[in-house]
Amino acid sequence: MQVNTRSDVGGKAEAMDYTKEAIADPVVERSFRGHKGMVTTAAFSPSMKQLASGAKDGVVMVWNFRPQLRAFRYANSKSSSRSPAGKEAASPVHKVSFSPKGDIVASGGADKAIRLWVPNVVGDCSTLKAHTGAVRDVDFGDGGATLLSASDDKTVKLWDLKKQKFLQTFNGHVNWVRSAKFAPGGAYAASGGDDKTVLVWDMQQKKSVKALKHHTARVNTVAFFPSGNLLAAASDDKSINVWDLRTFELLQHYDVGSVVNEIDVHPTGDFIISAQDDATVKIWDAREGRLFYKLHGHEGKVQTAQFSPHGDFFTTGGGDGQVMVWETKFDRSIASIKKKMAMKEKKAGSNLEEAKPEEVDAKIEEETEAEVEAEVKADAKHEGVGERVQAKKVSISEPAEDAEREVEEAPSSITREPEVNENYTEAAKEEVRPKTAPSASPANPSSSLPSTSVSGEQVMSALGTIVNQMNSLMEVVGRFDMRLETLERRMDALEK
Numbered sequence: 016m017q018v019n020t021r022s023d024v025g026g027k028a029e030a031m032d033y034t035k036e037a038i039a040d041p042v043v044e045r046s047f048r049g050h051k052g053m054v055t056t057a058a059f060s061p062s063m064k065q066l067a068s069g070a071k072d073g074v075v076m077v078w079n080f081r082p083q084l085r086a087f088r089y090a091n092s093k094s095s096s097r098s099p100a101g102k103e104a105a106s107p108v109h110k111v112s113f114s115p116k117g118d119i120v121a122s123g124g125a126d127k128a129i130r131l132w133v134p135n136v137v138g139d140c141s142t143l144k145a146h147t148g149a150v151r152d153v154d155f156g157d158g159g160a161t162l163l164s165a166s167d168d169k170t171v172k173l174w175d176l177k178k179q180k181f182l183q184t185f186n187g188h189v190n191w192v193r194s195a196k197f198a199p200g201g202a203y204a205a206s207g208g209d210d211k212t213v214l215v216w217d218m219q220q221k222k223s224v225k226a227l228k229h230h231t232a233r234v235n236t237v238a239f240f241p242s243g244n245l246l247a248a249a250s251d252d253k254s255i256n257v258w259d260l261r262t263f264e265l266l267q268h269y270d271v272g273s274v275v276n277e278i279d280v281h282p283t284g285d286f287i288i289s290a291q292d293d294a295t296v297k298i299w300d301a302r303e304g305r306l307f308y309k310l311h312g313h314e315g316k317v318q319t320a321q322f323s324p325h326g327d328f329f330t331t332g333g334g335d336g337q338v339m340v341w342e343t344k345f346d347r348s349i350a351s352i353k354k355k356m357a358m359k360e361k362k363a364g365s366n367l368e369e370a371k372p373e374e375v376d377a378k379i380e381e382e383t384e385a386e387v388e389a390e391v392k393a394d395a396k397h398e399g400v401g402e403r404v405q406a407k408k409v410s411i412s413e414p415a416e417d418a419e420r421e422v423e424e425a426p427s428s429i430t431r432e433p434e435v436n437e438n439y440t441e442a443a444k445e446e447v448r449p450k451t452a453p454s455a456s457p458a459n460p461s462s463s464l465p466s467t468s469v470s471g472e473q474v475m476s477a478l479g480t481i482v483n484q485m486n487s488l489m490e491v492v493g494r495f496d497m498r499l500e501t502l503e504r505r506m507d508a509l510e511k
Contacts, residue, residue, distance in 0.1 A: 038344075038345050039344035039345055039347070040308075040344060040345065041298075041308065041310060041329075041341045041342060041343055041344055041345065042341065042342050042344065043312060043339050043340070043341055044328070044340050044341065044342045045080075045339070045340045046337055046338070046339050046340070047066070047068070047076070047078050047086070047337065047338040047339075047340075048336065048337055048338075049074075049076050049078075049086060049088070050068065050070035050072050050074060050076065050336045050338070051070075051072040051074075051336065052070045052071035052072035052073075052107075052336065053070060053071045053315075053316075053318060053333065053334045053336065054068055054069070054070045054318060054319065054332030054333055054334075054336060054337065054338055055069055055070055055071060055107070055108060055109055055110075055318045055319060055332070056068065056069045056108065056109065056110045056111045056277075056318070056319045056332070057069075057111070057319050057321060057330045057331070057332045057338055058111050058112050058113050058120075058321055058330075059113065059321065059323045059324060059328070059330065060113045060117040060134070061113060061115060061116065061117045061324050062117050063080070063323060063324070063325075063328070064079065064080055064081070064117075065077050065078065065079055065080065065113075065117070065134055066078045066080070066330060066338065066340065067111045067112075067113060067120045067134065068111065068330075068332060068338045069091075069108030069109070069110065069111045069122055069124070070107070070108060070332075070336070071107040071108075072105060072107075073090060073091040073105020073106050073107055073108060073124070074088060074089065074090055074091065074105065074108070075088075075089040075090075075091060075108055075111060075120065075122050075130075075132060076088055076089075076338075077089070077120060077132075077134045078338065087134060087135065087136060087138055089132055089138045089140065090105060091105050091106045091107075091108055091122070091124050091126065091130070106124045106125045106126035107124055107125045108122055108123075108124045109123050109124050109125065109149065109150060109151050109152070110122065110123045110124075110150070110151060110152045110153050111153075112153050112154055112155060113134075113155075114155050114159040115155060115158055115159045116158075116159055117134075118133065118134075118159075119131050119132065119133065119134075119159070119176075120132040120133075120134050121153040121155065121162060122153070123149075123150030123151065123152060123153045123164060123166075124149065124150060125149040126149075127144070127146050127147060127148060127149060127150060127166070127168075128142050128143065128144050128146075128150065129142070129143040129144075129146075129150055129153060129162070129164055129174070130142055130143075131143070131176070131179075141179060143162075143174055143179060143181070145172060145181040146164065146166040146167075146168050146170070146172065147166075147168040148166045148167030148168035148169075148191070149166065149167040150164055150165070150166050151165045151166060151167065151191070151192060151193050151194065152164065152165040152192075152193065152194045152195050152196075153165075154195060154196050154197055155197075156197035156201045156204075157201050159176065160175070160176055160177055161173060161174060161175060161176060161182070161201075162174040162176055163195045163196070163197055163204055164195065165192040165193060165194055165195035165206055165208070166191075166192055167191040167192070169186070169188045169189065169190060169191065169192060169208075170184050170185060170186055170188070170192065171184075171185040171187075171188075171192055171195045171204070171206045171216070172184050172185070173185070173218075183221055185204075185206070185214075185216055185221070185222075185223070187206075187214050187216075187223045187226075188206065188208045188210050188212065188214065189210045190208055190209035190210040190233075191208050191209040191233075192206050192207070192208040192209075193207055193208045193209065193233065193234060193235050193236065194206060194207050194208070194234065194235065194236045194237045194248075195237070196237050196238060196239055197218075197239075198239045198243045198246075198260075199239060199241060199242070199243040200243055201218060202217070202218055202219065202243075203215060203216060203217060203218060203224075203243070203260070204216040204218055205237045205239065205246050205248075206237065207230075207234030207235070207236065207237045207248050207250075208233065208234055209233040209234075210233075211228065211230050211231060211232060211233060211234060211250070212226050212227065212228050212230075212234065213226070213227040213228075213230070213234055213237060213246070213248045213258075214226055214227075215227070215246070215260065215263075225260075225263050227246075227248070227256075227258055227263065227265075229256050229258075229265055229268075230248065230250040230252050230254065230256065231250075231252045232250050232251035232252035233250060233251045234248050234249070234250050235249055235250060235251065235274075235275060235276055235277065236248065236249050236275065236276065236277045236278050238278050238279055238280050238287075239280065240280050240284045240301075241280065241282055241283070241284045242284060243260075244259060244260055244261055245257055245258065245259060245260065245266070245284070246258050246260055247278055247280060247287055248278075249271075249275035249276075249277070249278045249289060250274075250275065251274050251275075253270065253271055253272060253273055253274060253275070254268060254269060254270055254271060254275075255267075255268075255269040255271055255275060255278060255287065255289060255299070256268055256269075257287075257301070267301070267304050269287075269299060269304070271289060271291065271297060272291070272293060273291045273292045273293035273295075274291065274292040275289045275290070275291055275292075276290045276291065276292065276316065276317065276318045276319070277289070277290045277318065277319050277320055277321075278290075278320070279320060279321045279322050279329075280301070280322070281301075281322050281326045282322065282324065282325060282326040283326060284301065285300070285301055285302055286298055286299060286300060286301055286307065286326075287299040287301050288320045288321075288322060288329055289320060290317040290318055290319050290320035290331060290333070291316075291317055292316045292317075294311065294313055294314065294315055294316060294317060294333070294334075295309055295310060295311060295317065296309075296310040296312070296313075296317055296320050296331050297309050297310070298310070298345075307345075308345070310331075310341070312331070312339055312341075313331065313332075313333040313334065313335050313337065313339070314333075314334065314335040315333055315334025315335050316333050316334045317331055317332070317333040317334075318332060318333050318334070319331060319332045319333070322343075326343060327342065327343050327347065328340055328341060328342055328343060329341050329343060
């Protein structure tokens, strides 16, 4: 793959050559520091006024994008473990997620509980408990009425948030479940875990409908495309797979070079972002199936990467304790390019429809004449018999019978005038003319026949030259006939 290197604020970006048009690179807009451990998760609020993050320090942070507002800091519950200093250690946070309305932040962590935070200064919290292992993922569904959770207890659970109670357990995995997501619309869900398997769930029938087993190591993350027809998953096997859920066929396989901790799909469905162990964030062109950007900004492993609701920003976090907010930029550049191309195509089509038939005919006629003349010149040059060519014009606006007539007349109007041919006529006359005085005209036509002094070799040479000329002329006529057929097809297409 050819990679073009570009620089950006806050890190280095390597971009694939997507188009000849200028595409703006992603840039780091803001960087938040406040966590004292590895950042494991981050998520935008639907309103884009806040950003939530969680880390191994056991803290949930809600960052406000307004400069005058301070961040909200919520401490996760204490675990039963103790730090070297003898104090209780906070339970690491594995996942945070905003509700569709932005009024709740759900978090899951190592203490086996799900917490629902109100993202304000007070930070009111309610707790959901049913899992017997660490909660690895939480995802809102049904407009925020339900919640899906994945756990180390090998289960996926469904919750009713209005009543704040457990509804259903989905069993199927035989090892820890790392990720669980609702499909758009909520009719299906998917989960992946340490058993190297991605399970697709029918939420109405409350059962697994398909097990996808293409990964060779634990599955860390799953993500649906906006259409709901495609599902992506990433693994410790250093790959990203994309399946078509209508046929359950593997559509794409990306070898990404290092362990992938999280992926997300752009709202357009055109791009996949991946957070990786090699300290990079990579953006993949899902339509072309290739690397689009490779971003360097974090020191250490990158654990999380998520697009904003509209895709104009994305956030990343990792081992350096930073939460970065990047402006995507390239999505708007590409959208603008596509819009311009669509407008050009529409304008071109409109101009063709509005053009007068005679204008279209004249344009096609002009293009065809140029093509015919160019080909004939090339043939003449190749054969070494000259380059001067004249072609009779053919108008496609004339009736079919007129066109046929002009084709028949074409040989007389397509001429080649090499010097050897011009000289031949007079030379031949001189060779076959009787050796008598000019005044001694024969009394009958028979006296004008060649004298016996002309050799047979000379006659054969003259005939051979004529035959060669005729063959060349017929080739040109054939090409002219083919061009005429092309004109007729174009005219038929315009009439339709």
